[in-house]
Amino acid sequence: MLYIIRHGKTDWNDRRKIQGRTDIPLNSEGRQMAEEAREEYKDIHFDICFSSPLIRAKETAEILLRDRDIPIIYDDRLMEMSFGVYEGIENSFDIPNCPINEFFWHPEEYKVPVEGAESISDLVKRTGEFLEEKVNPLLEQGKDVLIVGHGAMNSSIVYQVKKLKLKDFWSEGIPNCKLQRLI
Numbered sequence: 001m002l003y004i005i006r007h008g009k010t011d012w013n014d015r016r017k018i019q020g021r022t023d024i025p026l027n028s029e030g031r032q033m034a035e036e037a038r039e040e041y042k043d044i045h046f047d048i049c050f051s052s053p054l055i056r057a058k059e060t061a062e063i064l065l066r067d068r069d070i071p072i073i074y075d076d077r078l079m080e081m082s083f084g085v086y087e088g089i090e091n092s093f094d095i096p097n098c099p100i101n102e103f104f105w106h107p108e109e110y111k112v113p114v115e116g117a118e119s120i121s122d123l124v125k126r127t128g129e130f131l132e133e134k135v136n137p138l139l140e141q142g143k144d145v146l147i148v149g150h151g152a153m154n155s156s157i158v159y160q161v162k163k164l165k166l167k168d169f170w171s172e173g174i175p176n177c178k179l180q181r182l183i
Contacts, residue, residue: 001183002135002144002147002181002182003144003146004146004158005060005148005178006060006149006150006174006175006178007026007034007052007056007059007149007177008029008032008037008056008059008177009030009033009176010027012088014027016092017088018083018086018088018100019080019083020081020083020084020086021054021080023055025055025056030060033177034063036177037063037177037178038066041179044179046146047145048070048071048144049070049145049148050073050074050078050130051073051078052074052079052149052153053074053075053076053079054080058072058074060148070146077130078147078153079150080150081118081150081152081153081156083114083117084118085115085117086098086099086114100114107120107169120156120169127153127157131161139183150174151174157182158180158182162182
């Protein structure tokens with residue numbers, strides 16, 4: 001089985017700030033969410049966990065799997081998508097004609113990333129390579145794999161595993177600390 005989960009909440013989530021690669025820790029609510037997820041999913045078997053190395057994902061993985069003998073392996077390919085100069089922008093949806101919003105509203109039309117940001121194709125390429133190199137061989141062996149990550153990065157994995165159209169990139173929704181079984 002393949003499972004994904006998004007990190008718990010951060011202060012930037014609460015303030016509706018774009019995080020991207022900015023390394024923001026969980027806040028107290030986010031840690032509580034991870035504790036609740038730990039209890040809720042304690043009976044689900046995982047052989048291995050892969051996590052983004054960003055602190056909000058690392059903290060979530062460590063809380064979620066505390067006292068369980070499950071290795072956590074950090075992989076840079078699971079970092080959140082870079083949003084370039086728009087990282088730290090608060091309430092982008094309230095800013096008329098903010099170019100980063102195209103990614104969230106119409107991902108199929110987000111062809112040229114904003115300054116310093118990652119393209120969708122680059123995100124899909126790196127997460128696809130990760131799936132092919134790390135996850136698929138384990139799934140073929142019958143292993144249960146957990147990925148702890150982020151909204152856009154996890155959506156990229158869902159997009160590929162479920163073979164979605166790019167316009168449906170966000171269709172599955174990626175709530176904080178809710179486990180999703182993909183395969």
